[in-house]
Amino acid sequence: MLARHMPLGFGFWHQTAGFDIEQALIPFAASSSTYGTAFFVGLLNTLLVAALGIVLATLLGFLIGIARLSGNFVVARLSAAYVEMFRNIPLLLQLLFWYNAILRPLPAPRQSLHLPRGAVLNNRGIMLPGPHAAAGSWPMALALVLAIALGAGFLMAARRSRKLTGYARGLGWWGLALALALPLATALAFGPPLHVTMPQLQGFNYVHGLSIYPELLALLLGLSLYTAAFIAEIVRAGIQSVARGQREAAAALGLPPVQILRWVVVPQALRVIIPPLTNQYLNLTKNSTLAVAIGYPDLAQVFMGTVLNQTGAAVQIVFITMGVYLAISLVTALAMNLWNRRMALHER
Amino acid sequence: MTTRISLALVTLTAMATLAGVAHATSTLDTVKQRGMLQCGVETSLPGFGIPDDKGNWTGLDVDTCRAVATAVFGDPTKVKFVPLTPKDRFTALQSGEIDMLSRDTTWTQSRQSAQGLLFTGVNYYDGQGFMVRKSLGVTSALKLNGASICVQQGSTSEQNLADYFQTHHMTFKPVNFDNADAIIKAYDSGRCDALTTDASGLASERLKLGNPADHIILPEIISKEPLGPSVRKGDDQWFDIVQWSLFAMIDAEELGVTQANVDTMMKSTNPAIKRLLGVEGDYGKTMGLTNDWAYNIIKKVGNYGEVFERNVGSGSPLKLKRGLNQLWNKGGILYAPPLD
Numbered sequence: 194m195l196a197r198h199m200p201l202g203f204g205f206w207h208q209t210a211g212f213d214i215e216q217a218l219i220p221f222a223a224s225s226s227t228y229g230t231a232f233f234v235g236l237l238n239t240l241l242v243a244a245l246g247i248v249l250a251t252l253l254g255f256l257i258g259i260a261r262l263s264g265n266f267v268v269a270r271l272s273a274a275y276v277e278m279f280r281n282i283p284l285l286l287q288l289l290f291w292y293n294a295i296l297r298p299l300p301a302p303r304q305s306l307h308l309p310r311g312a313v314l315n316n317r318g319i320m321l322p323g324p325h326a327a328a329g330s331w332p333m334a335l336a337l338v339l340a341i342a343l344g345a346g347f348l349m350a351a352r353r354s355r356k357l358t359g360y361a362r363g364l365g366w367w368g369l370a371l372a373l374a375l376p377l378a379t380a381l382a383f384g385p386p387l388h389v390t391m392p393q394l395q396g397f398n399y400v401h402g403l404s405i406y407p408e409l410l411a412l413l414l415g416l417s418l419y420t421a422a423f424i425a426e427i428v429r430a431g432i433q434s435v436a437r438g439q440r441e442a443a444a445a446l447g448l449p450p451v452q453i454l455r456w457v458v459v460p461q462a463l464r465v466i467i468p469p470l471t472n473q474y475l476n477l478t479k480n481s482t483l484a485v486a487i488g489y490p491d492l493a494q495v496f497m498g499t500v501l502n503q504t505g506a507a508v509q510i511v512f513i514t515m516g517v518y519l520a521i522s523l524v525t526a527l528a529m530n531l532w533n534r535r536m537a538l539h540e541r
Numbered sequence: 542m543t544t545r546i547s548l549a550l551v552t553l554t555a556m557a558t559l560a561g562v563a564h565a566t567s568t569l570d571t572v573k574q575r576g577m578l579q580c581g582v583e584t585s586l587p588g589f590g591i592p593d594d595k596g597n598w599t600g601l602d603v604d605t606c607r608a609v610a611t612a613v614f615g616d617p618t619k620v621k622f623v624p625l626t627p628k629d630r631f632t633a634l635q636s637g638e639i640d641m642l643s644r645d646t647t648w649t650q651s652r653q654s655a656q657g658l659l660f661t662g663v664n665y666y667d668g669q670g671f672m673v674r675k676s677l678g679v680t681s682a683l684k685l686n687g688a689s690i691c692v693q694q695g696s697t698s699e700q701n702l703a704d705y706f707q708t709h710h711m712t713f714k715p716v717n718f719d720n721a722d723a724i725i726k727a728y729d730s731g732r733c734d735a736l737t738t739d740a741s742g743l744a745s746e747r748l749k750l751g752n753p754a755d756h757i758i759l760p761e762i763i764s765k766e767p768l769g770p771s772v773r774k775g776d777d778q779w780f781d782i783v784q785w786s787l788f789a790m791i792d793a794e795e796l797g798v799t800q801a802n803v804d805t806m807m808k809s810t811n812p813a814i815k816r817l818l819g820v821e822g823d824y825g826k827t828m829g830l831t832n833d834w835a836y837n838i839i840k841k842v843g844n845y846g847e848v849f850e851r852n853v854g855s856g857s858p859l860k861l862k863r864g865l866n867q868l869w870n871k872g873g874i875l876y877a878p879p880l881d
Contacts, residue, residue: 197635198657198774212699213715215689223703297730316731317689396687397677397734398714407732408716488718488727494694498719502628502695505656507635 194508205504206232212499214490216406228500235495236517242412242491243478243521249417250477251470254424261429272425279422285483287419292411292487299407302398311391313399318410320392323403333386336379344372408489412481420477424470431466432458463536471529475522482518492517568772568779569829572613572640577621580606581639584624584720587745588853588861589645589665598622601852602643605664605770608786608842609641612825612834617841628695628719631656634773641783643770645742647697652771661784663769664845665853666865666874668762669701670740672747675757677734682761686711691733694719698738701764725749735759739766744859781828789835791877792817793844795868800843803836817880824880835880845875 194201206229213223218237221230261272279287297316300306305315313320347368354360380386392402435458443457484491485498492514501510572578582603583590590600607617623639634642635657646652647667648660671690673679682705692698694717706713716733718724725746728736738746740762747753772783793799796814798806806814815821818839819832826832842848846868853861867873 196775199635200655211703213703213713215714215716223700224707293726293730297727297732301731397685398687398689400687485719486723488716488723490717494719498628498694499699499717502631503651503700505631505635505652507632 199508200504200506203506203509205500205506205509208504210500210503212503214495216409216490228504231500232492232496232513235490235492238490238495239478239481239484239492240521242409242416242481242484242489245413246416246420246477246481247474249413250420250424250473253417253421254473255428257421257425258428259432261425262432276422276425279418280426284415284419284480285486288411288415288483288487291414292407296407296411302394305394305399311402313392315399316407317398318404318406320399321403321405322389322391323401324387324389330386332379332383333376336376340372340375343375344368347371406489408484408487411487412484412489412491415483416477416480419480420473423473423476427466427469427473428462430469431462431464434465435461460536464533464538467529467533467536471526471533474525474529478521478525479518568640568776569613569782576614577619578606578610578613578641579621579623579639580609581625581630581633581642582606582622582644584626584722586645586721586742587748588741588857588859589745590622590624590643592622599852601665601848602645602770604842604848604852605643605787606641608790608838609770609783611837611841612782612786612789612830615831615833615837615841626695626719627693630695631658634658634771637773640779641770641772645739645768646771647739648767648769648771649697657774658771659774659780660767660769660771661780662787662877663767664787665741665768667739667741667766667768669698669737669764669766670743670762671759672728672736672743672756673734673759675755679735679759682759682763683709683711685713685735687713688734689714689716689732691716691718691724691728691736693717693721693724693738696738697764697766702737705763721746722749739768741853741859741861744861745853748858778829782830785828785880786834786838787845788877789817789838789880790842790845790848791868791875792880793835793839794846795870795877798839798844800839800841800847803839807836813879813881 207227209224210226210228210231211223212231214221214231214234216238217234218241219230219233220226221234257272257275260268261276263269263272296318299314299316302315302317305313308314311322345368351368390401392399392404439457439461440453443453448456481491482493485494488494497510497514501507504510580603582598583600585591586600588600590598590602592598603622606620606622610620611617613619623633625633625639625642625644627644630642630644630646631652633639642658643664645665646660648663652658653660671682671685673685679685685706690702690713692702692715699715699717702713702715716727718727721742724736724738727733729750736743736746740758743758747756747758750756770783770787772780792813796811796817798814798817803818807818807820809815809818812821816824818836819825819834823832825834828834843851849863849866850856853859854863863871863873865874867875869876
């Protein structure tokens with residue numbers, strides 16, 4: 194590196210960045226923020242798209258996987274078509290399709306499409322009425338934490354008492370009522386926790402409210418629709434792996450269909466589903482680096498792009514980036530493995 | 542365990558790559574051995590670096606590469622053009638993938654001091670500007686408060702833009718991509734209100750738009766952009782060759798030596814022309830070249846004025862005026878040291 198006159202060390206971390214980023218979850222300004230802050234902006238954007246993508250892909254994947262096993266011929270065929278189409282087209286092409294063919298041709302801000310409840314759709318993204326913290330935010334946050342803890346406590350007490358006595362005593366309902374009443378009382382006492390601003394056209398763009406940029410939308414759509422196709426197949430395999438006799442036995446015991454699914458099929462299917470599901474989550478996170486192609490400011494784009502270019506600290510930056518993706522993947526895998534251990538068969 | 546092994550492997554590979562680069566001999570020897578100059582250029586910027594419909598590269602920056610290849614080999618075709626995005630260009634030069642960079646690159650202090658590049662000169666004096674749709678009714682960059690602006694990632698434009706808006710207490714939303722075509726597509730589709738890059742770049746990108754007449758370039762020039770070729774630090778001989786290939790073209794224009802008259806100029810009695818064309822002195826040999834190096838450049842590539850007019854001036858669709866890029870004695874600031 195010395196021979197190549199490349200910068201050594203990590204001194205760049207505290208230097209002023211001098212460039213702007215469109216989507217920043219933490220305050221970022223070209224004039225005062227450092228390359229280190231730019232790193233965190235990129236990291237948060239990566240985590241945001243990965244987290245949202247995982248949730249959406251899982252919901253959609255489970256839905257389609259179950260639909261593919263449906264007795265309804267049309268539903269089953271449509272699900273099969275979905276899976277075959279989305280998993281067989283390269284993800285990069287899908288991203289470019291959503292970004293260039295669907296979101297770009299939307300009208301300009303001044304000719305925006307107006308959606309119900311004050312939301313606006315144009316080629317700069319979706320602008321929604323946006324929540325902002327108000328006076329009651331902190332008391333409300335506290336109340337919510339308390340309510341959840343109390344509710345969970347009541348639920349556990351209810352379960353224990355049912356296990357001991359065999360009777361359900363409605364303790365859970367008390368918990369639920371308390372969990373609802375507490376935040377409500379807080380809101381009445383301290384005022385509303387959030388105030389909502391509506392998107393308004395001002396000059397070139399909509400200001401106020403919550404803007405979801407087309408780059409995020411396209412990346413989210415592409416990643417979750419693509420990964421959902423794989424998850425659907427995993428879910429189908431999982432459900433089909435549960436022996437037919439299990440359902441029949443449960444039905445013979447007189448369990449209603451929902452309980453058969455909840456207590457007999459799903460727990461056994463999950464054992465088959467979780468390990469490959471972990472792979473899909475890891476893939477989705479790593480695939481989010483394709484953001485570069487559509488200009489979404491994720492870690493790879495911001496840090497390995499602009500920051501690397503401006504500082505020239507290529508080796509350090511590439512290593513940091515690799516380390517971060519490795520860390521994200523390991524944490525995801527760890528969480529999934531813990532869940533897997535809980536769901537696995539415990540032989541006695 | 543596997544993680545640890547793969548990490549170790551990655552480190553080893555990285556170290557091996559770095560060590561390999563460090564052992565390279567002089568750049569001139571490497572280029573001669575390879576029989577080919579590897580020159581980093583634009584991916585597609587009409588007038589500066591773009592392949593035509595037959596795959597031949599054309600442009601001012603491309604001809605700067607050809608001049609160097611001609612100085613070394615006497616043959617302007619012995620160049621391999623490596624198209625690079627602004628983001629990748631410096632890494633490509635540092636890692637030895639290219640021998641020189643001639644890609645619309647602004648000469649700045651940090652690029653030279655911190656990134657290990659040496660700029661050899663300026664082949665185009667430029668400044669950053671804005672382009673907007675006429676229908677927007679904007680006539681000045683000062684009215685762009687709150688606009689979404691398309692800007693190329695990893696360019697000085699990104700910083701100048703932030704500086705300019707900060708100085709004028711305005712805000713903007715950057716939309717950035719790492720390649721020029723994605724930027725121009727985003728602007729054309731209305732994703733951004735304005736496009737910003739060097740003024741020459743705007744003129745050139747405008748040609749790629751659906752209807753160029755619908756767009757105007759705003760009068761403000763917000764920065765200095767001296768664009769020029771660069772080499773890696775640490776090889777002075779190679780630096781000299783790249784630097785003087787450009788200077789020779791500029792001096793040739795000043796002395797009135799053109800592609801057409803270079804052969805008759807060989808008989809000129811003007812000592813400056815004699816030295817330039819290698820009739821007198823050992824100016825080529827001192828750089829490890831033959832003495833007809835500059836003769837070859839002028840004969841096979843042309844002098845600076847010819848290269849300018851052919852690629853970006855009156856002989857091109859861009860029709861850029863010489864402006865700052867006119868010779869110093871004709872009202873511009875183009876001034877090459879004498880070949881003495």
